[in-house]
Amino acid sequence: MPHSANVASFIASHGNTWTLAVNSACEEFFEECHVVAGTLAGSPSQCIKDVAYGPHERNRLDIFRPVSERSASSDRAPVVVYFHGGGFRAGDNKISEHIHANIGERYHHVSVHGVLATYRLLPEANYPDGVEDVTMALRWLKDHAAEYGGDKNNIFAIGQSAGGAHLAMALFSGEMRGRECLPRGLVFQSAPFWYDLTQERRRANMAKYYKSEDTEEILSNCALNLFRRLGPVEDLGTQLYITVGEFDPEEIVKGNLMMLDALIMQIRRLPQFEVLMGHNHISYALGIGLEGDEVGPKILDFIRQQKD
Numbered sequence: 001m002p003h004s005a006n007v008a009s010f011i012a013s014h015g016n017t018w019t020l021a022v023n024s025a026c027e028e029f030f031e032e033c034h035v036v037a038g039t040l041a042g043s044p045s046q047c048i049k050d051v052a053y054g055p056h057e058r059n060r061l062d063i064f065r066p067v068s069e070r071s072a073s074s075d076r077a078p079v080v081v082y083f084h085g086g087g088f089r090a091g092d093n094k095i096s097e098h099i100h101a102n103i104g105e106r107y108h109h110v111s112v113h114g115v116l117a118t119y120r121l122l123p124e125a126n127y128p129d130g131v132e133d134v135t136m137a138l139r140w141l142k143d144h145a146a147e148y149g150g151d152k153n154n155i156f157a158i159g160q161s162a163g164g165a166h167l168a169m170a171l172f173s174g175e176m177r178g179r180e181c182l183p184r185g186l187v188f189q190s191a192p193f194w195y196d197l198t199q200e201r202r203r204a205n206m207a208k209y210y211k212s213e214d215t216e217e218i219l220s221n222c223a224l225n226l227f228r229r230l231g232p233v234e235d236l237g238t239q240l241y242i243t244v245g246e247f248d249p250e251e252i253v254k255g256n257l258m259m260l261d262a263l264i265m266q267i268r269r270l271p272q273f274e275v276l277m278g279h280n281h282i283s284y285a286l287g288i289g290l291e292g293d294e295v296g297p298k299i300l301d302f303i304r305q306q307k308d
Contacts, residue, residue, distance in 0.1 A: 003278070003292040007033065011247065011283045018249040018281050027095055030286035034098035039289045040105060047104065048148070049093075053140035056120055059133060061140070062093045064104040064114040065148050076151035078184075078307050079141060080107055080299070081115040083134055085161025085190070085282065088205050089122040102289040106296050112303065113150045115141065119166065127210045127221060130166035131175050134159075138170075138181040154307040157183045158299065160285050161252075164191025168223035172230060177237055185239040185306040187299055190248050190281050193223040194255035202251070224259050233267045240271035241302045243295075245279035252281065272302065 003011075010029055014022050034040070051061040061081075082103050084091040093100060093116035104114035119125075119133035138157060145152040159167035168191055169175075176182045197203045197215050210218045219225055240263075244256050264270055276284045276295060284295040 003287060003290065007283075007287065007290070007292070008278055011278060011280050014247070014280060016247040016249050016280070022280075023282065026280070026282055026286060027099055030283070030290075031096045031098055033287070033290055034102055037290055039098055039102055047101070053117070054133065054136045056133075058118050058120050059136065060093065060118050061137065062101075062104060062116040063148055064107070064116075076146065076149060077113050078154040078156060078303055079113045079115060079145050079150040079152075080156045080158060080303065081117050081137065081141060081183075083117050083119065083137075083157065083159045083163030083167060085163050086121065087201075088125070088130070088162045088165075088209050091118065091121070091162070093118050099286055103285065106289045106293075107300070112300065113145075113148065119163075122205060122208055125209065128169070128173070128175075130162075131170045131173060134163070134166045135170045135175045135179050135181060138176065138183060139179050142181045151307075153184070154303075155183045156185045156187065156303050156306070158187040158189060159191055160189040161191065161281065164188040165193065165223055167191075168193055169221070169226055171236065171238070172223055172226040182237045185241065185302060187241045187243070187302065189243050189285065190245055190252050190256075191223070191242075191259075192252060192255055193227075193259040194225075194251075195219065195222055196251040196254070199251065224255060224262060227259070227266070228262055231266065236267065239302075239306050241299075242271055242273045243276050243284075245281055245284060246275055246277045247280040249281060274298070 046065055048063045051063055053059050053061055100116055104116050107114040117137045120129045141155055142152050157167055167186060195202055195206050206218050207213050212218055244253055287293055288296040
């Protein structure tokens with residue numbers, strides 16, 4: 001069943017307006033929802049925090065695994081790693097007591113290992129640091145998943161907003177294939193495949209990230225245009241599940257529609273795509289694990305369809 005009327009009303013009250021203030025309001029609202037619901041109470045899993053996947057202090061994973069570990073290789077579980085959003089400038093594995101632990105915890109109840117991953121941010125990070133970080137994290141999981149009871153051949157990655165942009169750029173630039181760490185499936189949630197550089201905050205952040213004020217130069221390396229440069233593609237090497245929220249801002253909606261059009265033209269088929277009704281830019285992620293959560297189960301269905 002869908003989220004409660006209280007949750008639905010809160011999301012709808014902000015419409016598709018997306019500001020730092022709305023983002024903070026959503027995080028505070030959903031944190032309180034998780035506290036009231038006792039989402040993490042009596043958790044059957046153990047969280048191994050701040051596992052380094054690379055040399056930078058932000059190359060960190062939080063790995064959630066059952067207290068009773070799996071041992072037989074035939075019994076290893078799929079791994080799903082979540083790369084948070086934050087406009088290339090903010091975000092972390094832990095925003096508050098329940099955010100983003102709600103995501104890592106959610107999958108243990110259904111025999112999937114949950115991993116949270118963070119990466120370098122502005123003002124320190126520059127392109128292609130995000131590409132390198134998400135690829136390094138996937139390569140690390142490929143090499144070490146078995147140590148935590150995970151199946152290296154069934155790794156799935158979720159990228160929310162900026163996290164999705166980094167994953168898409170890593171895929172379309174060939175970095176994932178080059179490092180031999182293509183996941184079994186990729187879930188893009190409200191990813192900015194393209195940037196609306198008429199927006200002051202977006203232009204300022206992208207100018208710093210790409211170290212350029214030139215619009216054409218910045219957009220040439222967005223995920224959409226990295227993909228367009230590939231031309232016709234026989235096989236991406238992974239399965240895609242692309243989602244946007246009903247109340248996502250115009251930039252995200254427009255970029256995703258252009259991405260779908262390019263995918264149809266170049267791979268000649270439509271990837272799995274869904275509009276998450278009743279949700280804004282992050283509500284579907286913050287609400288995972290609450291009563292009425294429909295997005296967590298949708299991702300699990302996608303995993304079950306693709307895994308070996």
